[in-house]
Amino acid sequence: MPRRSYDQYCPAARALDAVGDRWTLLIVRELLAGPRRYTDLHADLPGVSTDVLASRLKDMERDGLTTRRRLPPPGAVFVYELSARGRELLPVLAALADWGAPALAERRPTDAVRAHWFAIPLARRLGDLGAGVIEVRLDEGVFHVRTDGGEPLYGDGPADRPAATLTLDADTCIAISDGSLSLKEGISRGSVLLDPPV
Structure with a gap:
């Protein structure tokens, strides 16, 4: 079946x-964490059918x-990973996350959530912690992000020897990600625990 096109120059x-x-x-969001098996992609994309995932x-x-x-x-086993061209979509996803952040005002009962879905919007707000790997612990799970410009940008699960560990809830993570709360304010209010403390 030929792929549809807008046919616009x-x-x-x-x-x-x-x-x-x-x-x-x-799928790009998931692959920004590095190579993934098909079964892992399917597990972290609730709602996608196997036919659609394979086609995409x-x-x-x-x-x-x-x-x-x-x-x-x-x-x-086979893994999928982003090419250099695919990794260039990171700023596009970051801009979409910024644009979509106001729609997260209330979590719907039908909303699936994975902790690492917060990685892209949060990563650029962690520069004050210095360059390195930061582990982030939420009630929904643990992920880690790189603030040193290295790849992959983030990973699911704990980090191996993180430079720092943040513990916070999802609402605080969203507030820091959208800029309505600075990391420094979150730490001073006690809604963010930083180890080691600054």
Whole structure:
């Protein structure tokens, strides 16, 4: 089945030809954490069907956004990872997260949540902690982000030897991410625990 196109000689239309399909940018969000197996992607994208996920990954590989490779033994499984072109979508996702942040005012009962979904909007607010890997602990789970410009930008789960650890709730994380609360204010109010303290 041929892929649909806007057929417009416009950079925005061309970009949407590549990433405008439902789920594509959320797959990019997941792959910004590094290579992922198909089953891991499916688990962290609640609501996507296996057919749609497979189709999007195939389209993304064809468009040069992702690559697929086999891990060496003993893993010997296939993983998907972003190409350099795919990683260039990070500022796009950060801008979308900024734009969408006001819609997080209230969590709906049907909303799925994964702790690492907070990584992209939060990462750029952690510069005051210095360059390194910061572990973030929420009730919803643990993830870590890099503030040193390295890759991958974030990872699910605890960090290996983090420079600092933040413990906070999701509402505080959202407030820091959208800039309505600074990290320094959150620490001074006690809504953010920082270890080691600054």
